[in-house]
Amino acid sequence: ARLLIWIAALLTGYPQFLIVQHLDDMCCVGPKDGKHIWAFYKKYLWVCEQVGVSLAGVGNPDKAFPPSTRGQLLGIYFDTVQWCWWLSEEKIGRYTNDIVDLCKKGEASQREVWSVVGKILYVSPLVPESKFHLSALLRINRMSEDPNCLVKLTDLAKGQLTWWNAMIQLCATGSPIPSGYDVCPLWAQIGDSDAAGGSLHMPG
Numbered sequence: 626a627r628l629l630i631w632i633a634a635l636l637t638g639y640p641q642f643l644i645v646q647h648l649d650d651m652c653c654v655g656p657k658d659g660k661h662i663w664a665f666y667k668k669y670l671w672v673c674e675q676v677g678v679s680l681a682g683v684g685n686p687d688k689a690f691p692p693s694t695r696g697q698l699l700g701i702y703f704d705t706v707q708w709c710w711w712l713s714e715e716k717i718g719r720y721t722n723d724i725v726d727l728c729k730k731g732e733a734s735q736r737e738v739w740s741v742v743g744k745i746l747y748v749s750p751l752v753p754e755s756k757f758h759l760s761a762l763l764r765i766n767r768m769s770e771d772p773n774c775l776v777k778l779t780d781l782a783k784g785q786l787t788w789w790n791a792m793i794q795l796c797a798t799g800s801p802i803p804s805g806y807d808v809c810p811l812w813a814q815i816g817d818s819d820a821a822g823g824s825l826h827m828p829g
Contacts, residue, residue: 626646626649626651627646629669629673629676630644630646630651630669632672633665633668633671633672634665636668636672637661637664637665639661639662639664639665644665647699650699651669653665655692662692663691663692666691666692694706700747701748703802704799705802707799709799710802711797711799711800712793712796712797713797714797717793717794717796717797720744720745720793721794723741724741724745724786727741727778727786728778728786728787728790731777732777733775734774734776735768735769735770735771735775738765738766738768738776739766739772741786742762742763742766745759745789745793750803751802751803752796753803755792758785758789758792759785762785762786762789764782765778
């Protein structure tokens with residue numbers, strides 16, 4: 626897949642730093658006018674056809690879609706106009722059920738811990754301030770290399786699981802895509818200053 630992407634980028638002059646590959650999934654981003662990204666997209670389809678690589682049809686947008694401001698990538702939905710992301714209700718239901726089930730236990734197999742913590746780590750880059758609620762989970766996630774080993778769930782780990790249970794449920798509402806700066810946590814209330822000046826419309 627990487628070679629096919631490189632060929633399509635070379636033939637169209639598309640910047641490779643705007644293309645991301647994860648396993649057999651490929652995503653690229655481009656300017657608002659979309660001319661260059663459409664050229665790369667069509668060339669990529671052509672290259673794959675020439676070498677006999679079968680791609681998912683665009684009839685199922687959950688599997689593949691042409692250049693768009695809205696779509697699903699690796700199970701996460703994005704909207705680059707509203708600049709937000711969200712998870713499907715079905716995925717949120719599975720995530721929260723797994724988190725609650727684990728939280729109720731005094732100990733669990735390392736395999737079960739890997740599964741739940743893996744789901745949390747998957748969405749954590751998109752949740753502001755999430756790095757402050759992972760320490761105990763990362764600790765129990767590496768207790769053993771044996772998937773059948775029983776891992777004790779500490780009070781701190783359960784507390785962080787409870788925090789994530791609430792945050793995951795908020796992921797259905799459309800949360801801002803982190804920009805790196807001035808991004809309020811999901812639980813924060815945003816208010817404006819009642820005084821004129823530079824602070825107006827800044828997160829507070």
